[in-house]
Amino acid sequence: MSMECVVQGIIETQHVEALEILLQGLCGVKRERLRVHELCLKSGPNLGVVSSEVRLLCDLDQPEPTWTVKHVGGPMRGAGADQISVMVRTMIESKVSKNALRMFYALGYKLDHELLKVGFAFHFQRTAHISVSVSSVNKMPKVHAIDEAVPVTPGMQIVDVTAPATPENYSEVAAAVSSFCEFLAPLVHLSKPFISTGVVPTAAAAAASLMSDGGGTTL
């Protein structure tokens, strides 16, 4: 899978729990905790005029931290891409050992920035393998100081919906992702990354109804 379809949205932190309930109902799988240390490395001048970017993701949730290297390319452009409501871009991902960081440093990559994403994610199959993650993005005041990470925007979290695709099937995957996103419309507007959407004005009401138990009593 060398491409991915991705949309992003924002949600106020107060509605995150409601979104979790909605996702739980839609996806039908167990939620997974998400705690990822993302290191973004940029290549130095020794590797070419145009600097390339590579991201190292360390999953801190497992008992043994697992590392993944990810390269994200530019999005598809053109009239066809404009008609698709999700962003389709090249993405290559692979598991690596923990020595990857040292290797990239040895190659001349420098740490550009790092993030800590804490939240939860759902991975399920609906025509395509879709992953939805809701996380708060934290930055670190000092290099690699994970314990001192503070949220970039305390009141707001980011919602990521991604699905891997190939050049042959990306249109179906895009359709699957966008139809899934419609289900999330009551709580979160999803759009291509870099495009602002604002919050959903009626999210509060939707969240309230999701959180309430309808007035029933336990039997």
Next chain:
Amino acid sequence: METQPQQPPPPVAEKLNPKLEKELNLESLKTRAVSLVKAVSRILEDFDAYGRTNTTPKWQDILGQYSMVNLELFNIVEEVKKVSNAFVVLPKNVNAMNAGILPVMLSSKLLPEMETDDNAKREQLLQGVQSLPIPMQIERLKARMDMIAAACENAEKVLADTRKAYGFGTRQGPSMLPTMDKGQAAKIQEQESMLRAAVNDGAGTKLPPDQRQITTALPPHLADVLIINDAGKIALPGQLNNINNQGMMQVSGTQFMGRSAASPSGPNFDNTTSPLPYSNSPRATGMVNAPSPQQQIQQQLQQQQQRSKLMQLPQHQQQLLAQQQQQLRQSSMQGLGQSQIPALHDMHGQAQQKFQTLHGQHQMPYSQPMAAHQQFQARQLSGGHIQHSMSQGQLNPAMNRHLNQFSGGANSALFTSAQGSPSSQMIPNMSSMQSQTLVPRMQQFGVSGTNPQRSHSSQMLGDQMFNSSGMMQTQQPQQQQQQQQQQGGYGNMQTNLQPNNMMQNAQQRHQNPQ
């Protein structure tokens, strides 16, 4: 419609349950059936008359009559359907066709899955009330059903209200949309752009360059991945201060030929290796003095690591180290620093290195750390054998240099043999080595024992460290040049004993046993 079970007809017709009878409404059904019969027969008569009188029938009338018949039949079937649940239709006669299926039809036992399902549901339902007498159970269940009904009603109400509020089902759109005031909207917009930028670009999360030092403890998943030198920067090849190292390089270059110059300043080891090792050509004489970039980087790394390791050493170890530095420097082999570098590197990984307190001898301070280093097979050698070699006091300048050059654990073996101690010393060490193949080679060298200063040990050392043999040639004073080369080569080897084992392997090849 059979009202009797499949049995030989009983002598007396059974009376139906009076309630059921009422439901069945047999009388009305009978009347309907009779009227249906009448209608059909009327139609038949009409057709008969048409045929006899040869008049064409009027389609409309006929259609009307047919529809009447249709309607009446429909009504009858409906009536029967309503109560047909109470009855079972069974084939009157058992014949080949239905003999197989009849027992299944007659049995009232549920399929196993259905049965377990049934039981589970029953359990669930009666969970709370099984202990009570039956009438109370019934009451409780009724109460539950009422509650559920009430909840459903409420839900319906809420749905209807919401529909009204949002204008669903009406032609107009939602009549009232919750609006946010401008200020709030702007704030949200600003936060949103910050968040999206942070996730996609990293904007707002980059630290200014002066804060890019690692000052806090590394989190566990990075602790064994990164090495921090004393400058607080990540100490990895390519990130070291080149200038410093280049200066060192030059110094070492000049010193190389001299061979007896003291190595420069205090705790900094003479990290610059002799230029000879740098070329990839096998032990060529007159090698270029310019170190390859790899070597440079390695040296830098070594220096950094040494420094960092020095910092990390406990105090007494540092002093011990300093002592030995002094001693070593007297013989000042340039390769020494390098060979110590691996040890330092090794020490980094092992915080609790205990120095072997040799009897006031030249102590290879890093023998144990070297030993512990996973990359050095010759670790075990370093153990007590340095003492041996040192204690013999047969150091001649050449040997000294030789010894100094291989201060690492691997070198200890070299020293030992160089000292002329029986090679048997080596052999026990050898056995402790990881590589079995080295042992025979060692033995071979040990036994020959012609010139203790022969580079057997060095060769063995080479074997140990690099799986190559014959790296060290004779080290006799008269073979100054050669020695230097060899030592340089060794130093080269030493430098290659960096975190990159690959270097070692590459270097090994250029050693020819002599």
